[in-house]
Amino acid sequence: DDKDSSKPCSCSSNDESSLKPCTCISEESSLKTCVCSSSCDSLDTDTTIDRPQDLPVECTLAIIKPDGMMYRNEIEREIIDEGFKICQRRWLQLTPEQVSDFYFDNYKRRNFAHLITYMSSEPILVFVLAKCNAIKEWKSLIGPKKVTNARIYAPDSIRGKYGRKGDDMKNTVHGSDSPQAAEREIHFFFPDRIEEPLLDEEDTVEYLKKYVNGPLFNALVKVNFIYYSLNYLRQCCEERPNDPVTWLGNWLLEHNTMKPKYLLRYKSNLYD
Numbered sequence: 142d143d144k145d146s147s148k149p150c151s152c153s154s155n156d157e158s159s160l161k162p163c164t165c166i167s168e169e170s171s172l173k174t175c176v177c178s179s180s181c182d183s184l185d186t187d188t189t190i191d192r193p194q195d196l197p198v199e200c201t202l203a204i205i206k207p208d209g210m211m212y213r214n215e216i217e218r219e220i221i222d223e224g225f226k227i228c229q230r231r232w233l234q235l236t237p238e239q240v241s242d243f244y245f246d247n248y249k250r251r252n253f254a255h256l257i258t259y260m261s262s263e264p265i266l267v268f269v270l271a272k273c274n275a276i277k278e279w280k281s282l283i284g285p286k287k288v289t290n291a292r293i294y295a296p297d298s299i300r301g302k303y304g305r306k307g308d309d310m311k312n313t314v315h316g317s318d319s320p321q322a323a324e325r326e327i328h329f330f331f332p333d334r335i336e337e338p339l340l341d342e343e344d345t346v347e348y349l350k351k352y353v354n355g356p357l358f359n360a361l362v363k364v365n366f367i368y369y370s371l372n373y374l375r376q377c378c379e380e381r382p383n384d385p386v387t388w389l390g391n392w393l394l395e396h397n398t399m400k401p402k403y404l405l406r407y408k409s410n411l412y413d
Contacts, residue, residue, distance in 0.1 A: 200228065201275040201317045202326040203283075207263035209313035212303045216314065219299065220270065223282055229269040229331055237261045243329055252310060259310060267330045276323055279316045288312050 203220070205213050220227065235243075240260040247253055272278055284291040284298025287309040291300035305311035317323035327334060382388035 198271055198273055199275045199320065199323070200269055200271045200327060201279050201323045202315075202330070203268040203270050203279060204315035205266040205268075206311065206313055206315060207259065207265060208305050208311040209299075209303055210264065210266065212313070213266055216299055216303070219282065220268070223278070224272055225275065225279070226271040227268055228271050229334065231267045231330055232264060233267070234264040235261045243326070256310060269327055269331060269334070276317055276320065280318075283314045283316050286312060 205216055209216060217227075237257050240257045241248070244253070244256060244260075247256065250256070270279060282299060284295035284300040286300075288300055288304030288306060288311070289309060291298050291304055291312070292306070295301045299314050300312045303313045305313075317326050376392070377385060377388065380388070
C-alpha cells in the first residue's frame with residue numbers, strides 16, 4: 142500500500158527516535174490541534190477475534206488519512222464488524238519531516254512532495270489492528286490503492302466508498318504491505334510497544350506452566366513460611382517454653398502442611 146503515514150506529532154520533540162505524547166482534546170475540538178491517544182479501550186473492547194486454528198494472529202498498522210477523517214466513525218465501525226481487534230489508537234498531526242521519514246522509500250516518486258504536503262495538512266488517526274492474517278485481511282477490506290480501480294473493482298471496499306474521486310492519492314486509508322513493514326510502521330507510531338505473538342489456549346497453558354507456576358508456587362511458599370513463622374513467634378512468646386528448640390521441633394511437626402495425609406489418618410496406629 143502506498144505509505145500514507147507519518148512520524149511523531151507536530152507537538153512532539155525533534156528526537157526522531159521516539160514519538161512524544163501530544164496534547165489530548167475531545168473529538169469536538171478543532172482538528173487543527175494535534176491529538177493523540179494510545180489505548181485499547183474504545184468501541185472495540187468487546188470485540189472477539191475469529192481465529193482459525195491454522196492461522197496465526199498478527200498485527201498490522203492502519204491509518205485514516207486526512208481526507209478520510211470525516212468518515213472515521215464509519216471506518217472504525219467497519220473495522221470492528223470485520224472482526225479486527227483495535228489494540229492501540231493514536232490521533233495526531235504530523236510534521237512534514239515526520240511524513241518524509243515514514244515514507245522514506247517513496248522519495249523517488251514524482252508526487253513525493255505532494256504526499257508530504259497532503260499527509261501533514263491535517264490530523265490522522267492511526268490504529269494497531271490484530272486478527273488472523275490481519276495484513277491480508279485489512280488490505281482486502283480497504284481495496285485497491287487507486288481510488289479509480291477501487292470504485293470499479295471493489296465498490297464495497299473502504300476506498301471504493303470513501304476515496305476521493307479523481308485523486309488517487311487521497312485514498313482515505315493506509316495499510317501495511319508486509320509483516321516487516323507492519324513491524325516498522327507500528328514501532329514508528331508506538332515506539333514503546335513490544336510486538337509478541339498472541340498465544341492460543343494451548344500455548345497459554347504451556348507458558349503458564351513454564352514461566353508462571355514455578356515462581357508463583359515459590360512465592361506462595363515464602364508467604365506461607367512468613368505466616369507460620371509469625372504464628373510460631375507469637376505462641377512461643379505466650380507459652381515461654383523451658384526448651385525452645387524442642388518446642389520448635391514439636392511445633393513444626395504439628396503444623397507441617399506438607400505432611401502426607403496417610404500419616405495423619407493412621408497416626409494413632411503408628412504410635413500405639
